[in-house]
Amino acid sequence: MRAARFLVGLTLFVAVAASFLPLVETNVWWVRYLDFPRVQFAVALLVLTALLIATGGARRAWGLVAVVLGLAALGYHAYKLHPYTTLVAPMAEAEPVCAEGDRLDLMVANVQQSNETSEALFRMVEKVDPDVFVVLETDPWWDAALTEMDGRFPYKAQFVPEGEDTGAFGMHLLSRHPLIGSETIFYFGNDTPTILADIALPGGAPVQVVAVHPRPPLYWSQPTTMRDAHLLTAALEARASEAPTVVAGDLNAVPWERTLRRAMRIGELLDPRVGRGLYPTYDVQSWLMSWPLDQVLFEDRFALSKWLVLPSFGSDHAPVLAGLCLAPDLADRQNAPPLEAGDLEEAERSIAAARRMNE
Template sequence: MSGMWKWLIQGSAVFYVASAILPLLKSDAWWIRGWDFPRLQFAIFGLAAMLLLSFTTPGWPLHKLALVLLLAVSLALDAYRIVPYTPLVRLESLPADSDDPARKLSIFVANVLQDNDDPQPLLRLLAELSPDLVLLLEVNGRWMDELAGLRSSYPHHVGQPLENTYGIALFSRLELIDARVSHLVESDVPSIHGLVSLASGEFVEIHGLHPRPPRPQSGGTTERDAELVLIAREARDSEHPVIVMGDLNDVAWSHTTRLFRRISEMLDPRVGRGHFPTYPVAVPFLRYPLDHVFHSRSLRLVEFKRLPDIGSDHFPVYAEFSLEPEGRLSQESPKADEQDQKEARDTLRRAE
């Protein structure tokens, strides 16, 4: 093997190890948090690097042995992150026991892509699925005009169209109570909150979010993380069953999302089922899950699926739940410890 290939393999190995270890740092710097996203792809890359290093370079000098061990530890870290989102572990969101239609709630979540100029694939999909709630993200004034026809089927609606890719809109067949647009952390990043009244007369609390992603121009993820902490606390303390949904610009296995779930004690339908990657549509081998629907223990899962392409850079997701508070104790939720609570308080202080 030439010296160039040897250095390329070793350099790839070092790159992967760094990509696996950097997310362990509890920093909100964009260039650290960005490593959270394509962990499955990085793990495949790291496994290939370890195999190449082990079987195509001669001998076992100390530096090679150390690098292979670091690769093995890094792969174990990624397995810890990724494996819960495969059928290899037990389900977290248990299947519904009841078939009472009056206690069911179906949800459609889609980042429509503000620059997408063809609403027809979205409208056809909504006509086919006929969900109870439709949360749409990246809607601007043009999109709201295109969606005006939805109001006959969805008489309850609230939202704020914007031209900055953070517009948001919620359409509902069911009555919305105290539905409102809020700006929890940033004045130009709205979110939607309220109660939805089921046909049974019971209420479910809903939160629709689309915080900013980690990126150089934003400097860090403090605002995104703080928004998730605020909603996590509200969900934990609610007297109603809760659903948190949206494009969270974070993956299910990141430290931030796992902290959110421990604080909120909410369940993730992906656990034990699969990744259901939703972004980016155009690059299949780089996809990861950014679009989420989390729920509290009083809700059981009827269905969760990723939907077909609607011309956006995100796939929509569909979830249907059954309200079964009598079975809430059979679903185990994540729990926060004092260190988690301290981290949450620190995050909110940094965002002030």
């Protein structure tokens, strides 16, 4: 019993330390990865704290300290996660009825380059019938397969890596509505594109879609510098745009991360998950690694008519579908996060650091 109690207490101390370590301002990959599994940490802390109490560990001084720290860490996770429950008011106003000319249904799917089965995905696209389809991790195989969608989406912007095994992320933005203009930009290296597309809604209003897929932090070799700079650059694009803007893609970041929250404040972007739920999208093949990485964030000139995580189709990511309604008169009723002191300066520092890495 004593050995078991000690082992539980030691594991609890480790879980507490891992819970609070992301408070440190750093780009080190393994520290930032600890921000992802907050739900998993919360469950582990609850179980470990209960076990330590049940085995009598709380009757000893070190055990009591462990229990108090475990409860504090559990409270911290609850603080970080509670916005993604129904206990808070939704950040984005629901607008179930939208005029046809103001509607933009946008679907995001990371197809996973190693996945070469398109049938299930294409059947899903036919069923949900989005106006804009952002497809990530495409390659020459997927470029050829997506020609099947040309009749449904006559307008497109794309980047297709040349050859196979290049390590580059391909990206396609397919649209039912005309593209007023589009640009594929490589902010930090030629293997990670960002697509900026100005789209004309049927009612005539222009909107901007910023499609992004930053690289995740890589074990041992890549800190979060590039990813953070991509997210903050996308937010600055939204901030600078006169047209209502949507930032969509596999962001390789969870919504409660410090950098993504800063990006939302800079771009004045709404998160449909706030007040509605976690809606995890990755990894669909793992019950343990289950995080909301695929996102559609939008300015408060849009309301939300639908928000869905769609079934898996062979990729390690599940697609998401956001039904948006252009409704500028609802902006005052929505809760876009306000800019905080230091946000723009921190964005400039992050972007400068990424550029130095890319030199």
